[in-house]
Amino acid sequence: MRVTAEAKAETRQRILETARQLFAASGYEASTTREIADAVGIAHGTLFNYFPNKEAVLATLVADATAGLHIDFDRRSPEEGSFEEELFAFVAAGLRKLKPWRKQLSVLLETVLNPLTTAAADGSESMRLWHLETVARLAKHHGLGDLPPVSLQLYWTLYIGLLLFWSQDGSPRQEDTLALLDSSLAMFTGWLQSEKPSPSPNKKGRV
Amino acid sequence: MRVTAEAKAETRQRILETARQLFAASGYEASTTREIADAVGIAHGTLFNYFPNKEAVLATLVADATAGLHIDFDRRSPEEGSFEEELFAFVAAGLRKLKPWRKQLSVLLETVLNPLTTAAADGSESMRLWHLETVARLAKHHGLGDLPPVSLQLYWTLYIGLLLFWSQDGSPRQEDTLALLDSSLAMFTGWLQSEKPSPSPNKKGRV
DNA sequence: GACATTTTGTGAGCATGCTCATTTTTCCGC
DNA sequence: GCGGAAAAATGAGCATGCTCACAAAATGTC
Numbered sequence: 001m002r003v004t005a006e007a008k009a010e011t012r013q014r015i016l017e018t019a020r021q022l023f024a025a026s027g028y029e030a031s032t033t034r035e036i037a038d039a040v041g042i043a044h045g046t047l048f049n050y051f052p053n054k055e056a057v058l059a060t061l062v063a064d065a066t067a068g069l070h071i072d073f074d075r076r077s078p079e080e081g082s083f084e085e086e087l088f089a090f091v092a093a094g095l096r097k098l099k100p101w102r103k104q105l106s107v108l109l110e111t112v113l114n115p116l117t118t119a120a121a122d123g124s125e126s127m128r129l130w131h132l133e134t135v136a137r138l139a140k141h142h143g144l145g146d147l148p149p150v151s152l153q154l155y156w157t158l159y160i161g162l163l164l165f166w167s168q169d170g171s172p173r174q175e176d177t178l179a180l181l182d183s184s185l186a187m188f189t190g191w192l193q194s195e196k197p198s199p200s201p202n203k204k205g206r207v
Numbered sequence: 208m209r210v211t212a213e214a215k216a217e218t219r220q221r222i223l224e225t226a227r228q229l230f231a232a233s234g235y236e237a238s239t240t241r242e243i244a245d246a247v248g249i250a251h252g253t254l255f256n257y258f259p260n261k262e263a264v265l266a267t268l269v270a271d272a273t274a275g276l277h278i279d280f281d282r283r284s285p286e287e288g289s290f291e292e293e294l295f296a297f298v299a300a301g302l303r304k305l306k307p308w309r310k311q312l313s314v315l316l317e318t319v320l321n322p323l324t325t326a327a328a329d330g331s332e333s334m335r336l337w338h339l340e341t342v343a344r345l346a347k348h349h350g351l352g353d354l355p356p357v358s359l360q361l362y363w364t365l366y367i368g369l370l371l372f373w374s375q376d377g378s379p380r381q382e383d384t385l386a387l388l389d390s391s392l393a394m395f396t397g398w399l400q401s402e403k404p405s406p407s408p409n410k411k412g413r414v
Numbered sequence: 415g416a417c418a419t420t421t422t423g424t425g426a427g428c429a430t431g432c433t434c435a436t437t438t439t440t441c442c443g444c
Numbered sequence: 445g446c447g448g449a450a451a452a453a454t455g456a457g458c459a460t461g462c463t464c465a466c467a468a469a470a471t472g473t474c
Binding site for chain 1: 462
């Protein structure tokens with residue numbers, strides 16, 4: 001069980017590295033699982049002993065790419081900005097990490113977006129949870145208390161919308177994306193603060 | 208050219224009706240294009256003379272479902288509520304129309320979500336454009352002027368987030384979805400108004 | 415080292431969305 | 445109604461993600 005375990009880990013790593021190169025070179029859709037297996041030097045079926053499906057390979061790569069962000073963010077210097085500023089910095093740092101995967105992000109969105117579906121690709125799901133935990137922690141740190149589920153829901157929606165905008169082939173330049181992030185967070189934090197004083201205004205627009 | 212055209216239209220309609228039944232009975236993924244073609248009584252390949260791909264069939268069905276909304280909304284009585292209230296009513300009415308397709312919506316999201324991609328499924332794309340036009344028209348009507356692209360972008364993100372939440376198999380009941388809609392619109396309209404007075408506060412959280 | 419057991423590798427085969435060369439049907443001028 | 449052209453239908457075939465029964469290798473036990 002010694003040699004095997006190491007060999008398995010190495011094979012897994014070779015799959016990931018090979019897939020990364022192929023995805024980068026030809027894109028996700030154009031890279032077939034047979035190609036990847038061939039390039040790694042394993043049988044086609046063996047690939048699926050390591051990952052449940054093709055998407056999981058990509059999800060793992062993307063999750064790995066953002067893994068370092070945790071530490072980076074927790075180590076930030078204690079001179080803090082506003083909640084909005086820190087949130088901006090956090091997301092912008094994440095975008096930097098995700099940059100190599102920009103065009104592939106939309107593949108994962110369907111899986112990552114749906115909060116309730118229990119981890120079609122585990123990597124992505126934990127990515128989501130960790131991201132939201134970080135945001136919640138940050139909010140609490142800035143005296144906003146525990147964000148209710150609806151706030152996290154709205155934040156996540158805005159975040160996904162940002163990623164989608166960013167992931168498009170066409171025009172969106174880095175600065176456009178950051179401008180959208182700026183607007184998104186302004187809207188979100190503005191709403192958070194306005195919710196605070198009056199717990200629930202008498203709005204009843206039922207239909 | 209008379210008989211043929213009518214026959215074509217009828218076949219197209221039969222495909223749509225059959226697909227609707229199959230999708231409703233077994234879901235989108237589980238209904239194969241061969242099944243649909245068989246049930247209609249045409250060859251498998253013929254299906255693709257009528258629709259470019261399977262998703263386009265669903266997109267057409269969904270677009271048709273919401274087609275009536277245009278008229279319904281334009282005919283609303285002149286006693287108006289606030290922008291937020293009217294927007295709420297508009298979206299809620301749309302949800303009612305989309306209800307039979309609730310579970311299938313996520314299939315379309317990747318196609319519908321991406322604004323720049325030029326109409327992978329034309330039906331959906333025009334659905335998006337029309338929806339945004341209606342929102343813009345409504346905003347103008349309420350003295351909010353022409354909504355800039357970023358506003359529409361944010362609105363659309365929130366709308367898609369709502370649909371995604373709604374489309375989940377799990378818990379979300381109708382009232383939860385409406386509550387989320389309420390929060391989304393409160394956040395959106397609040398931000399719209401706060402943007403008005405001061406054109407651009409000196410925010411510069413660059414990283 | 416021989417055996418049994420567990421783990422891992424293998425690739426033929428399946429399902430399904432979609433294509434396309436060929437066949438069949440329809441249209442239209444005469 | 446005939447003949448050719450245009451349009452439509454057809455289904456064999458392809459690509460690809462994934463499965464699974466079997467083979468091979470590794471591991472543990474004596």
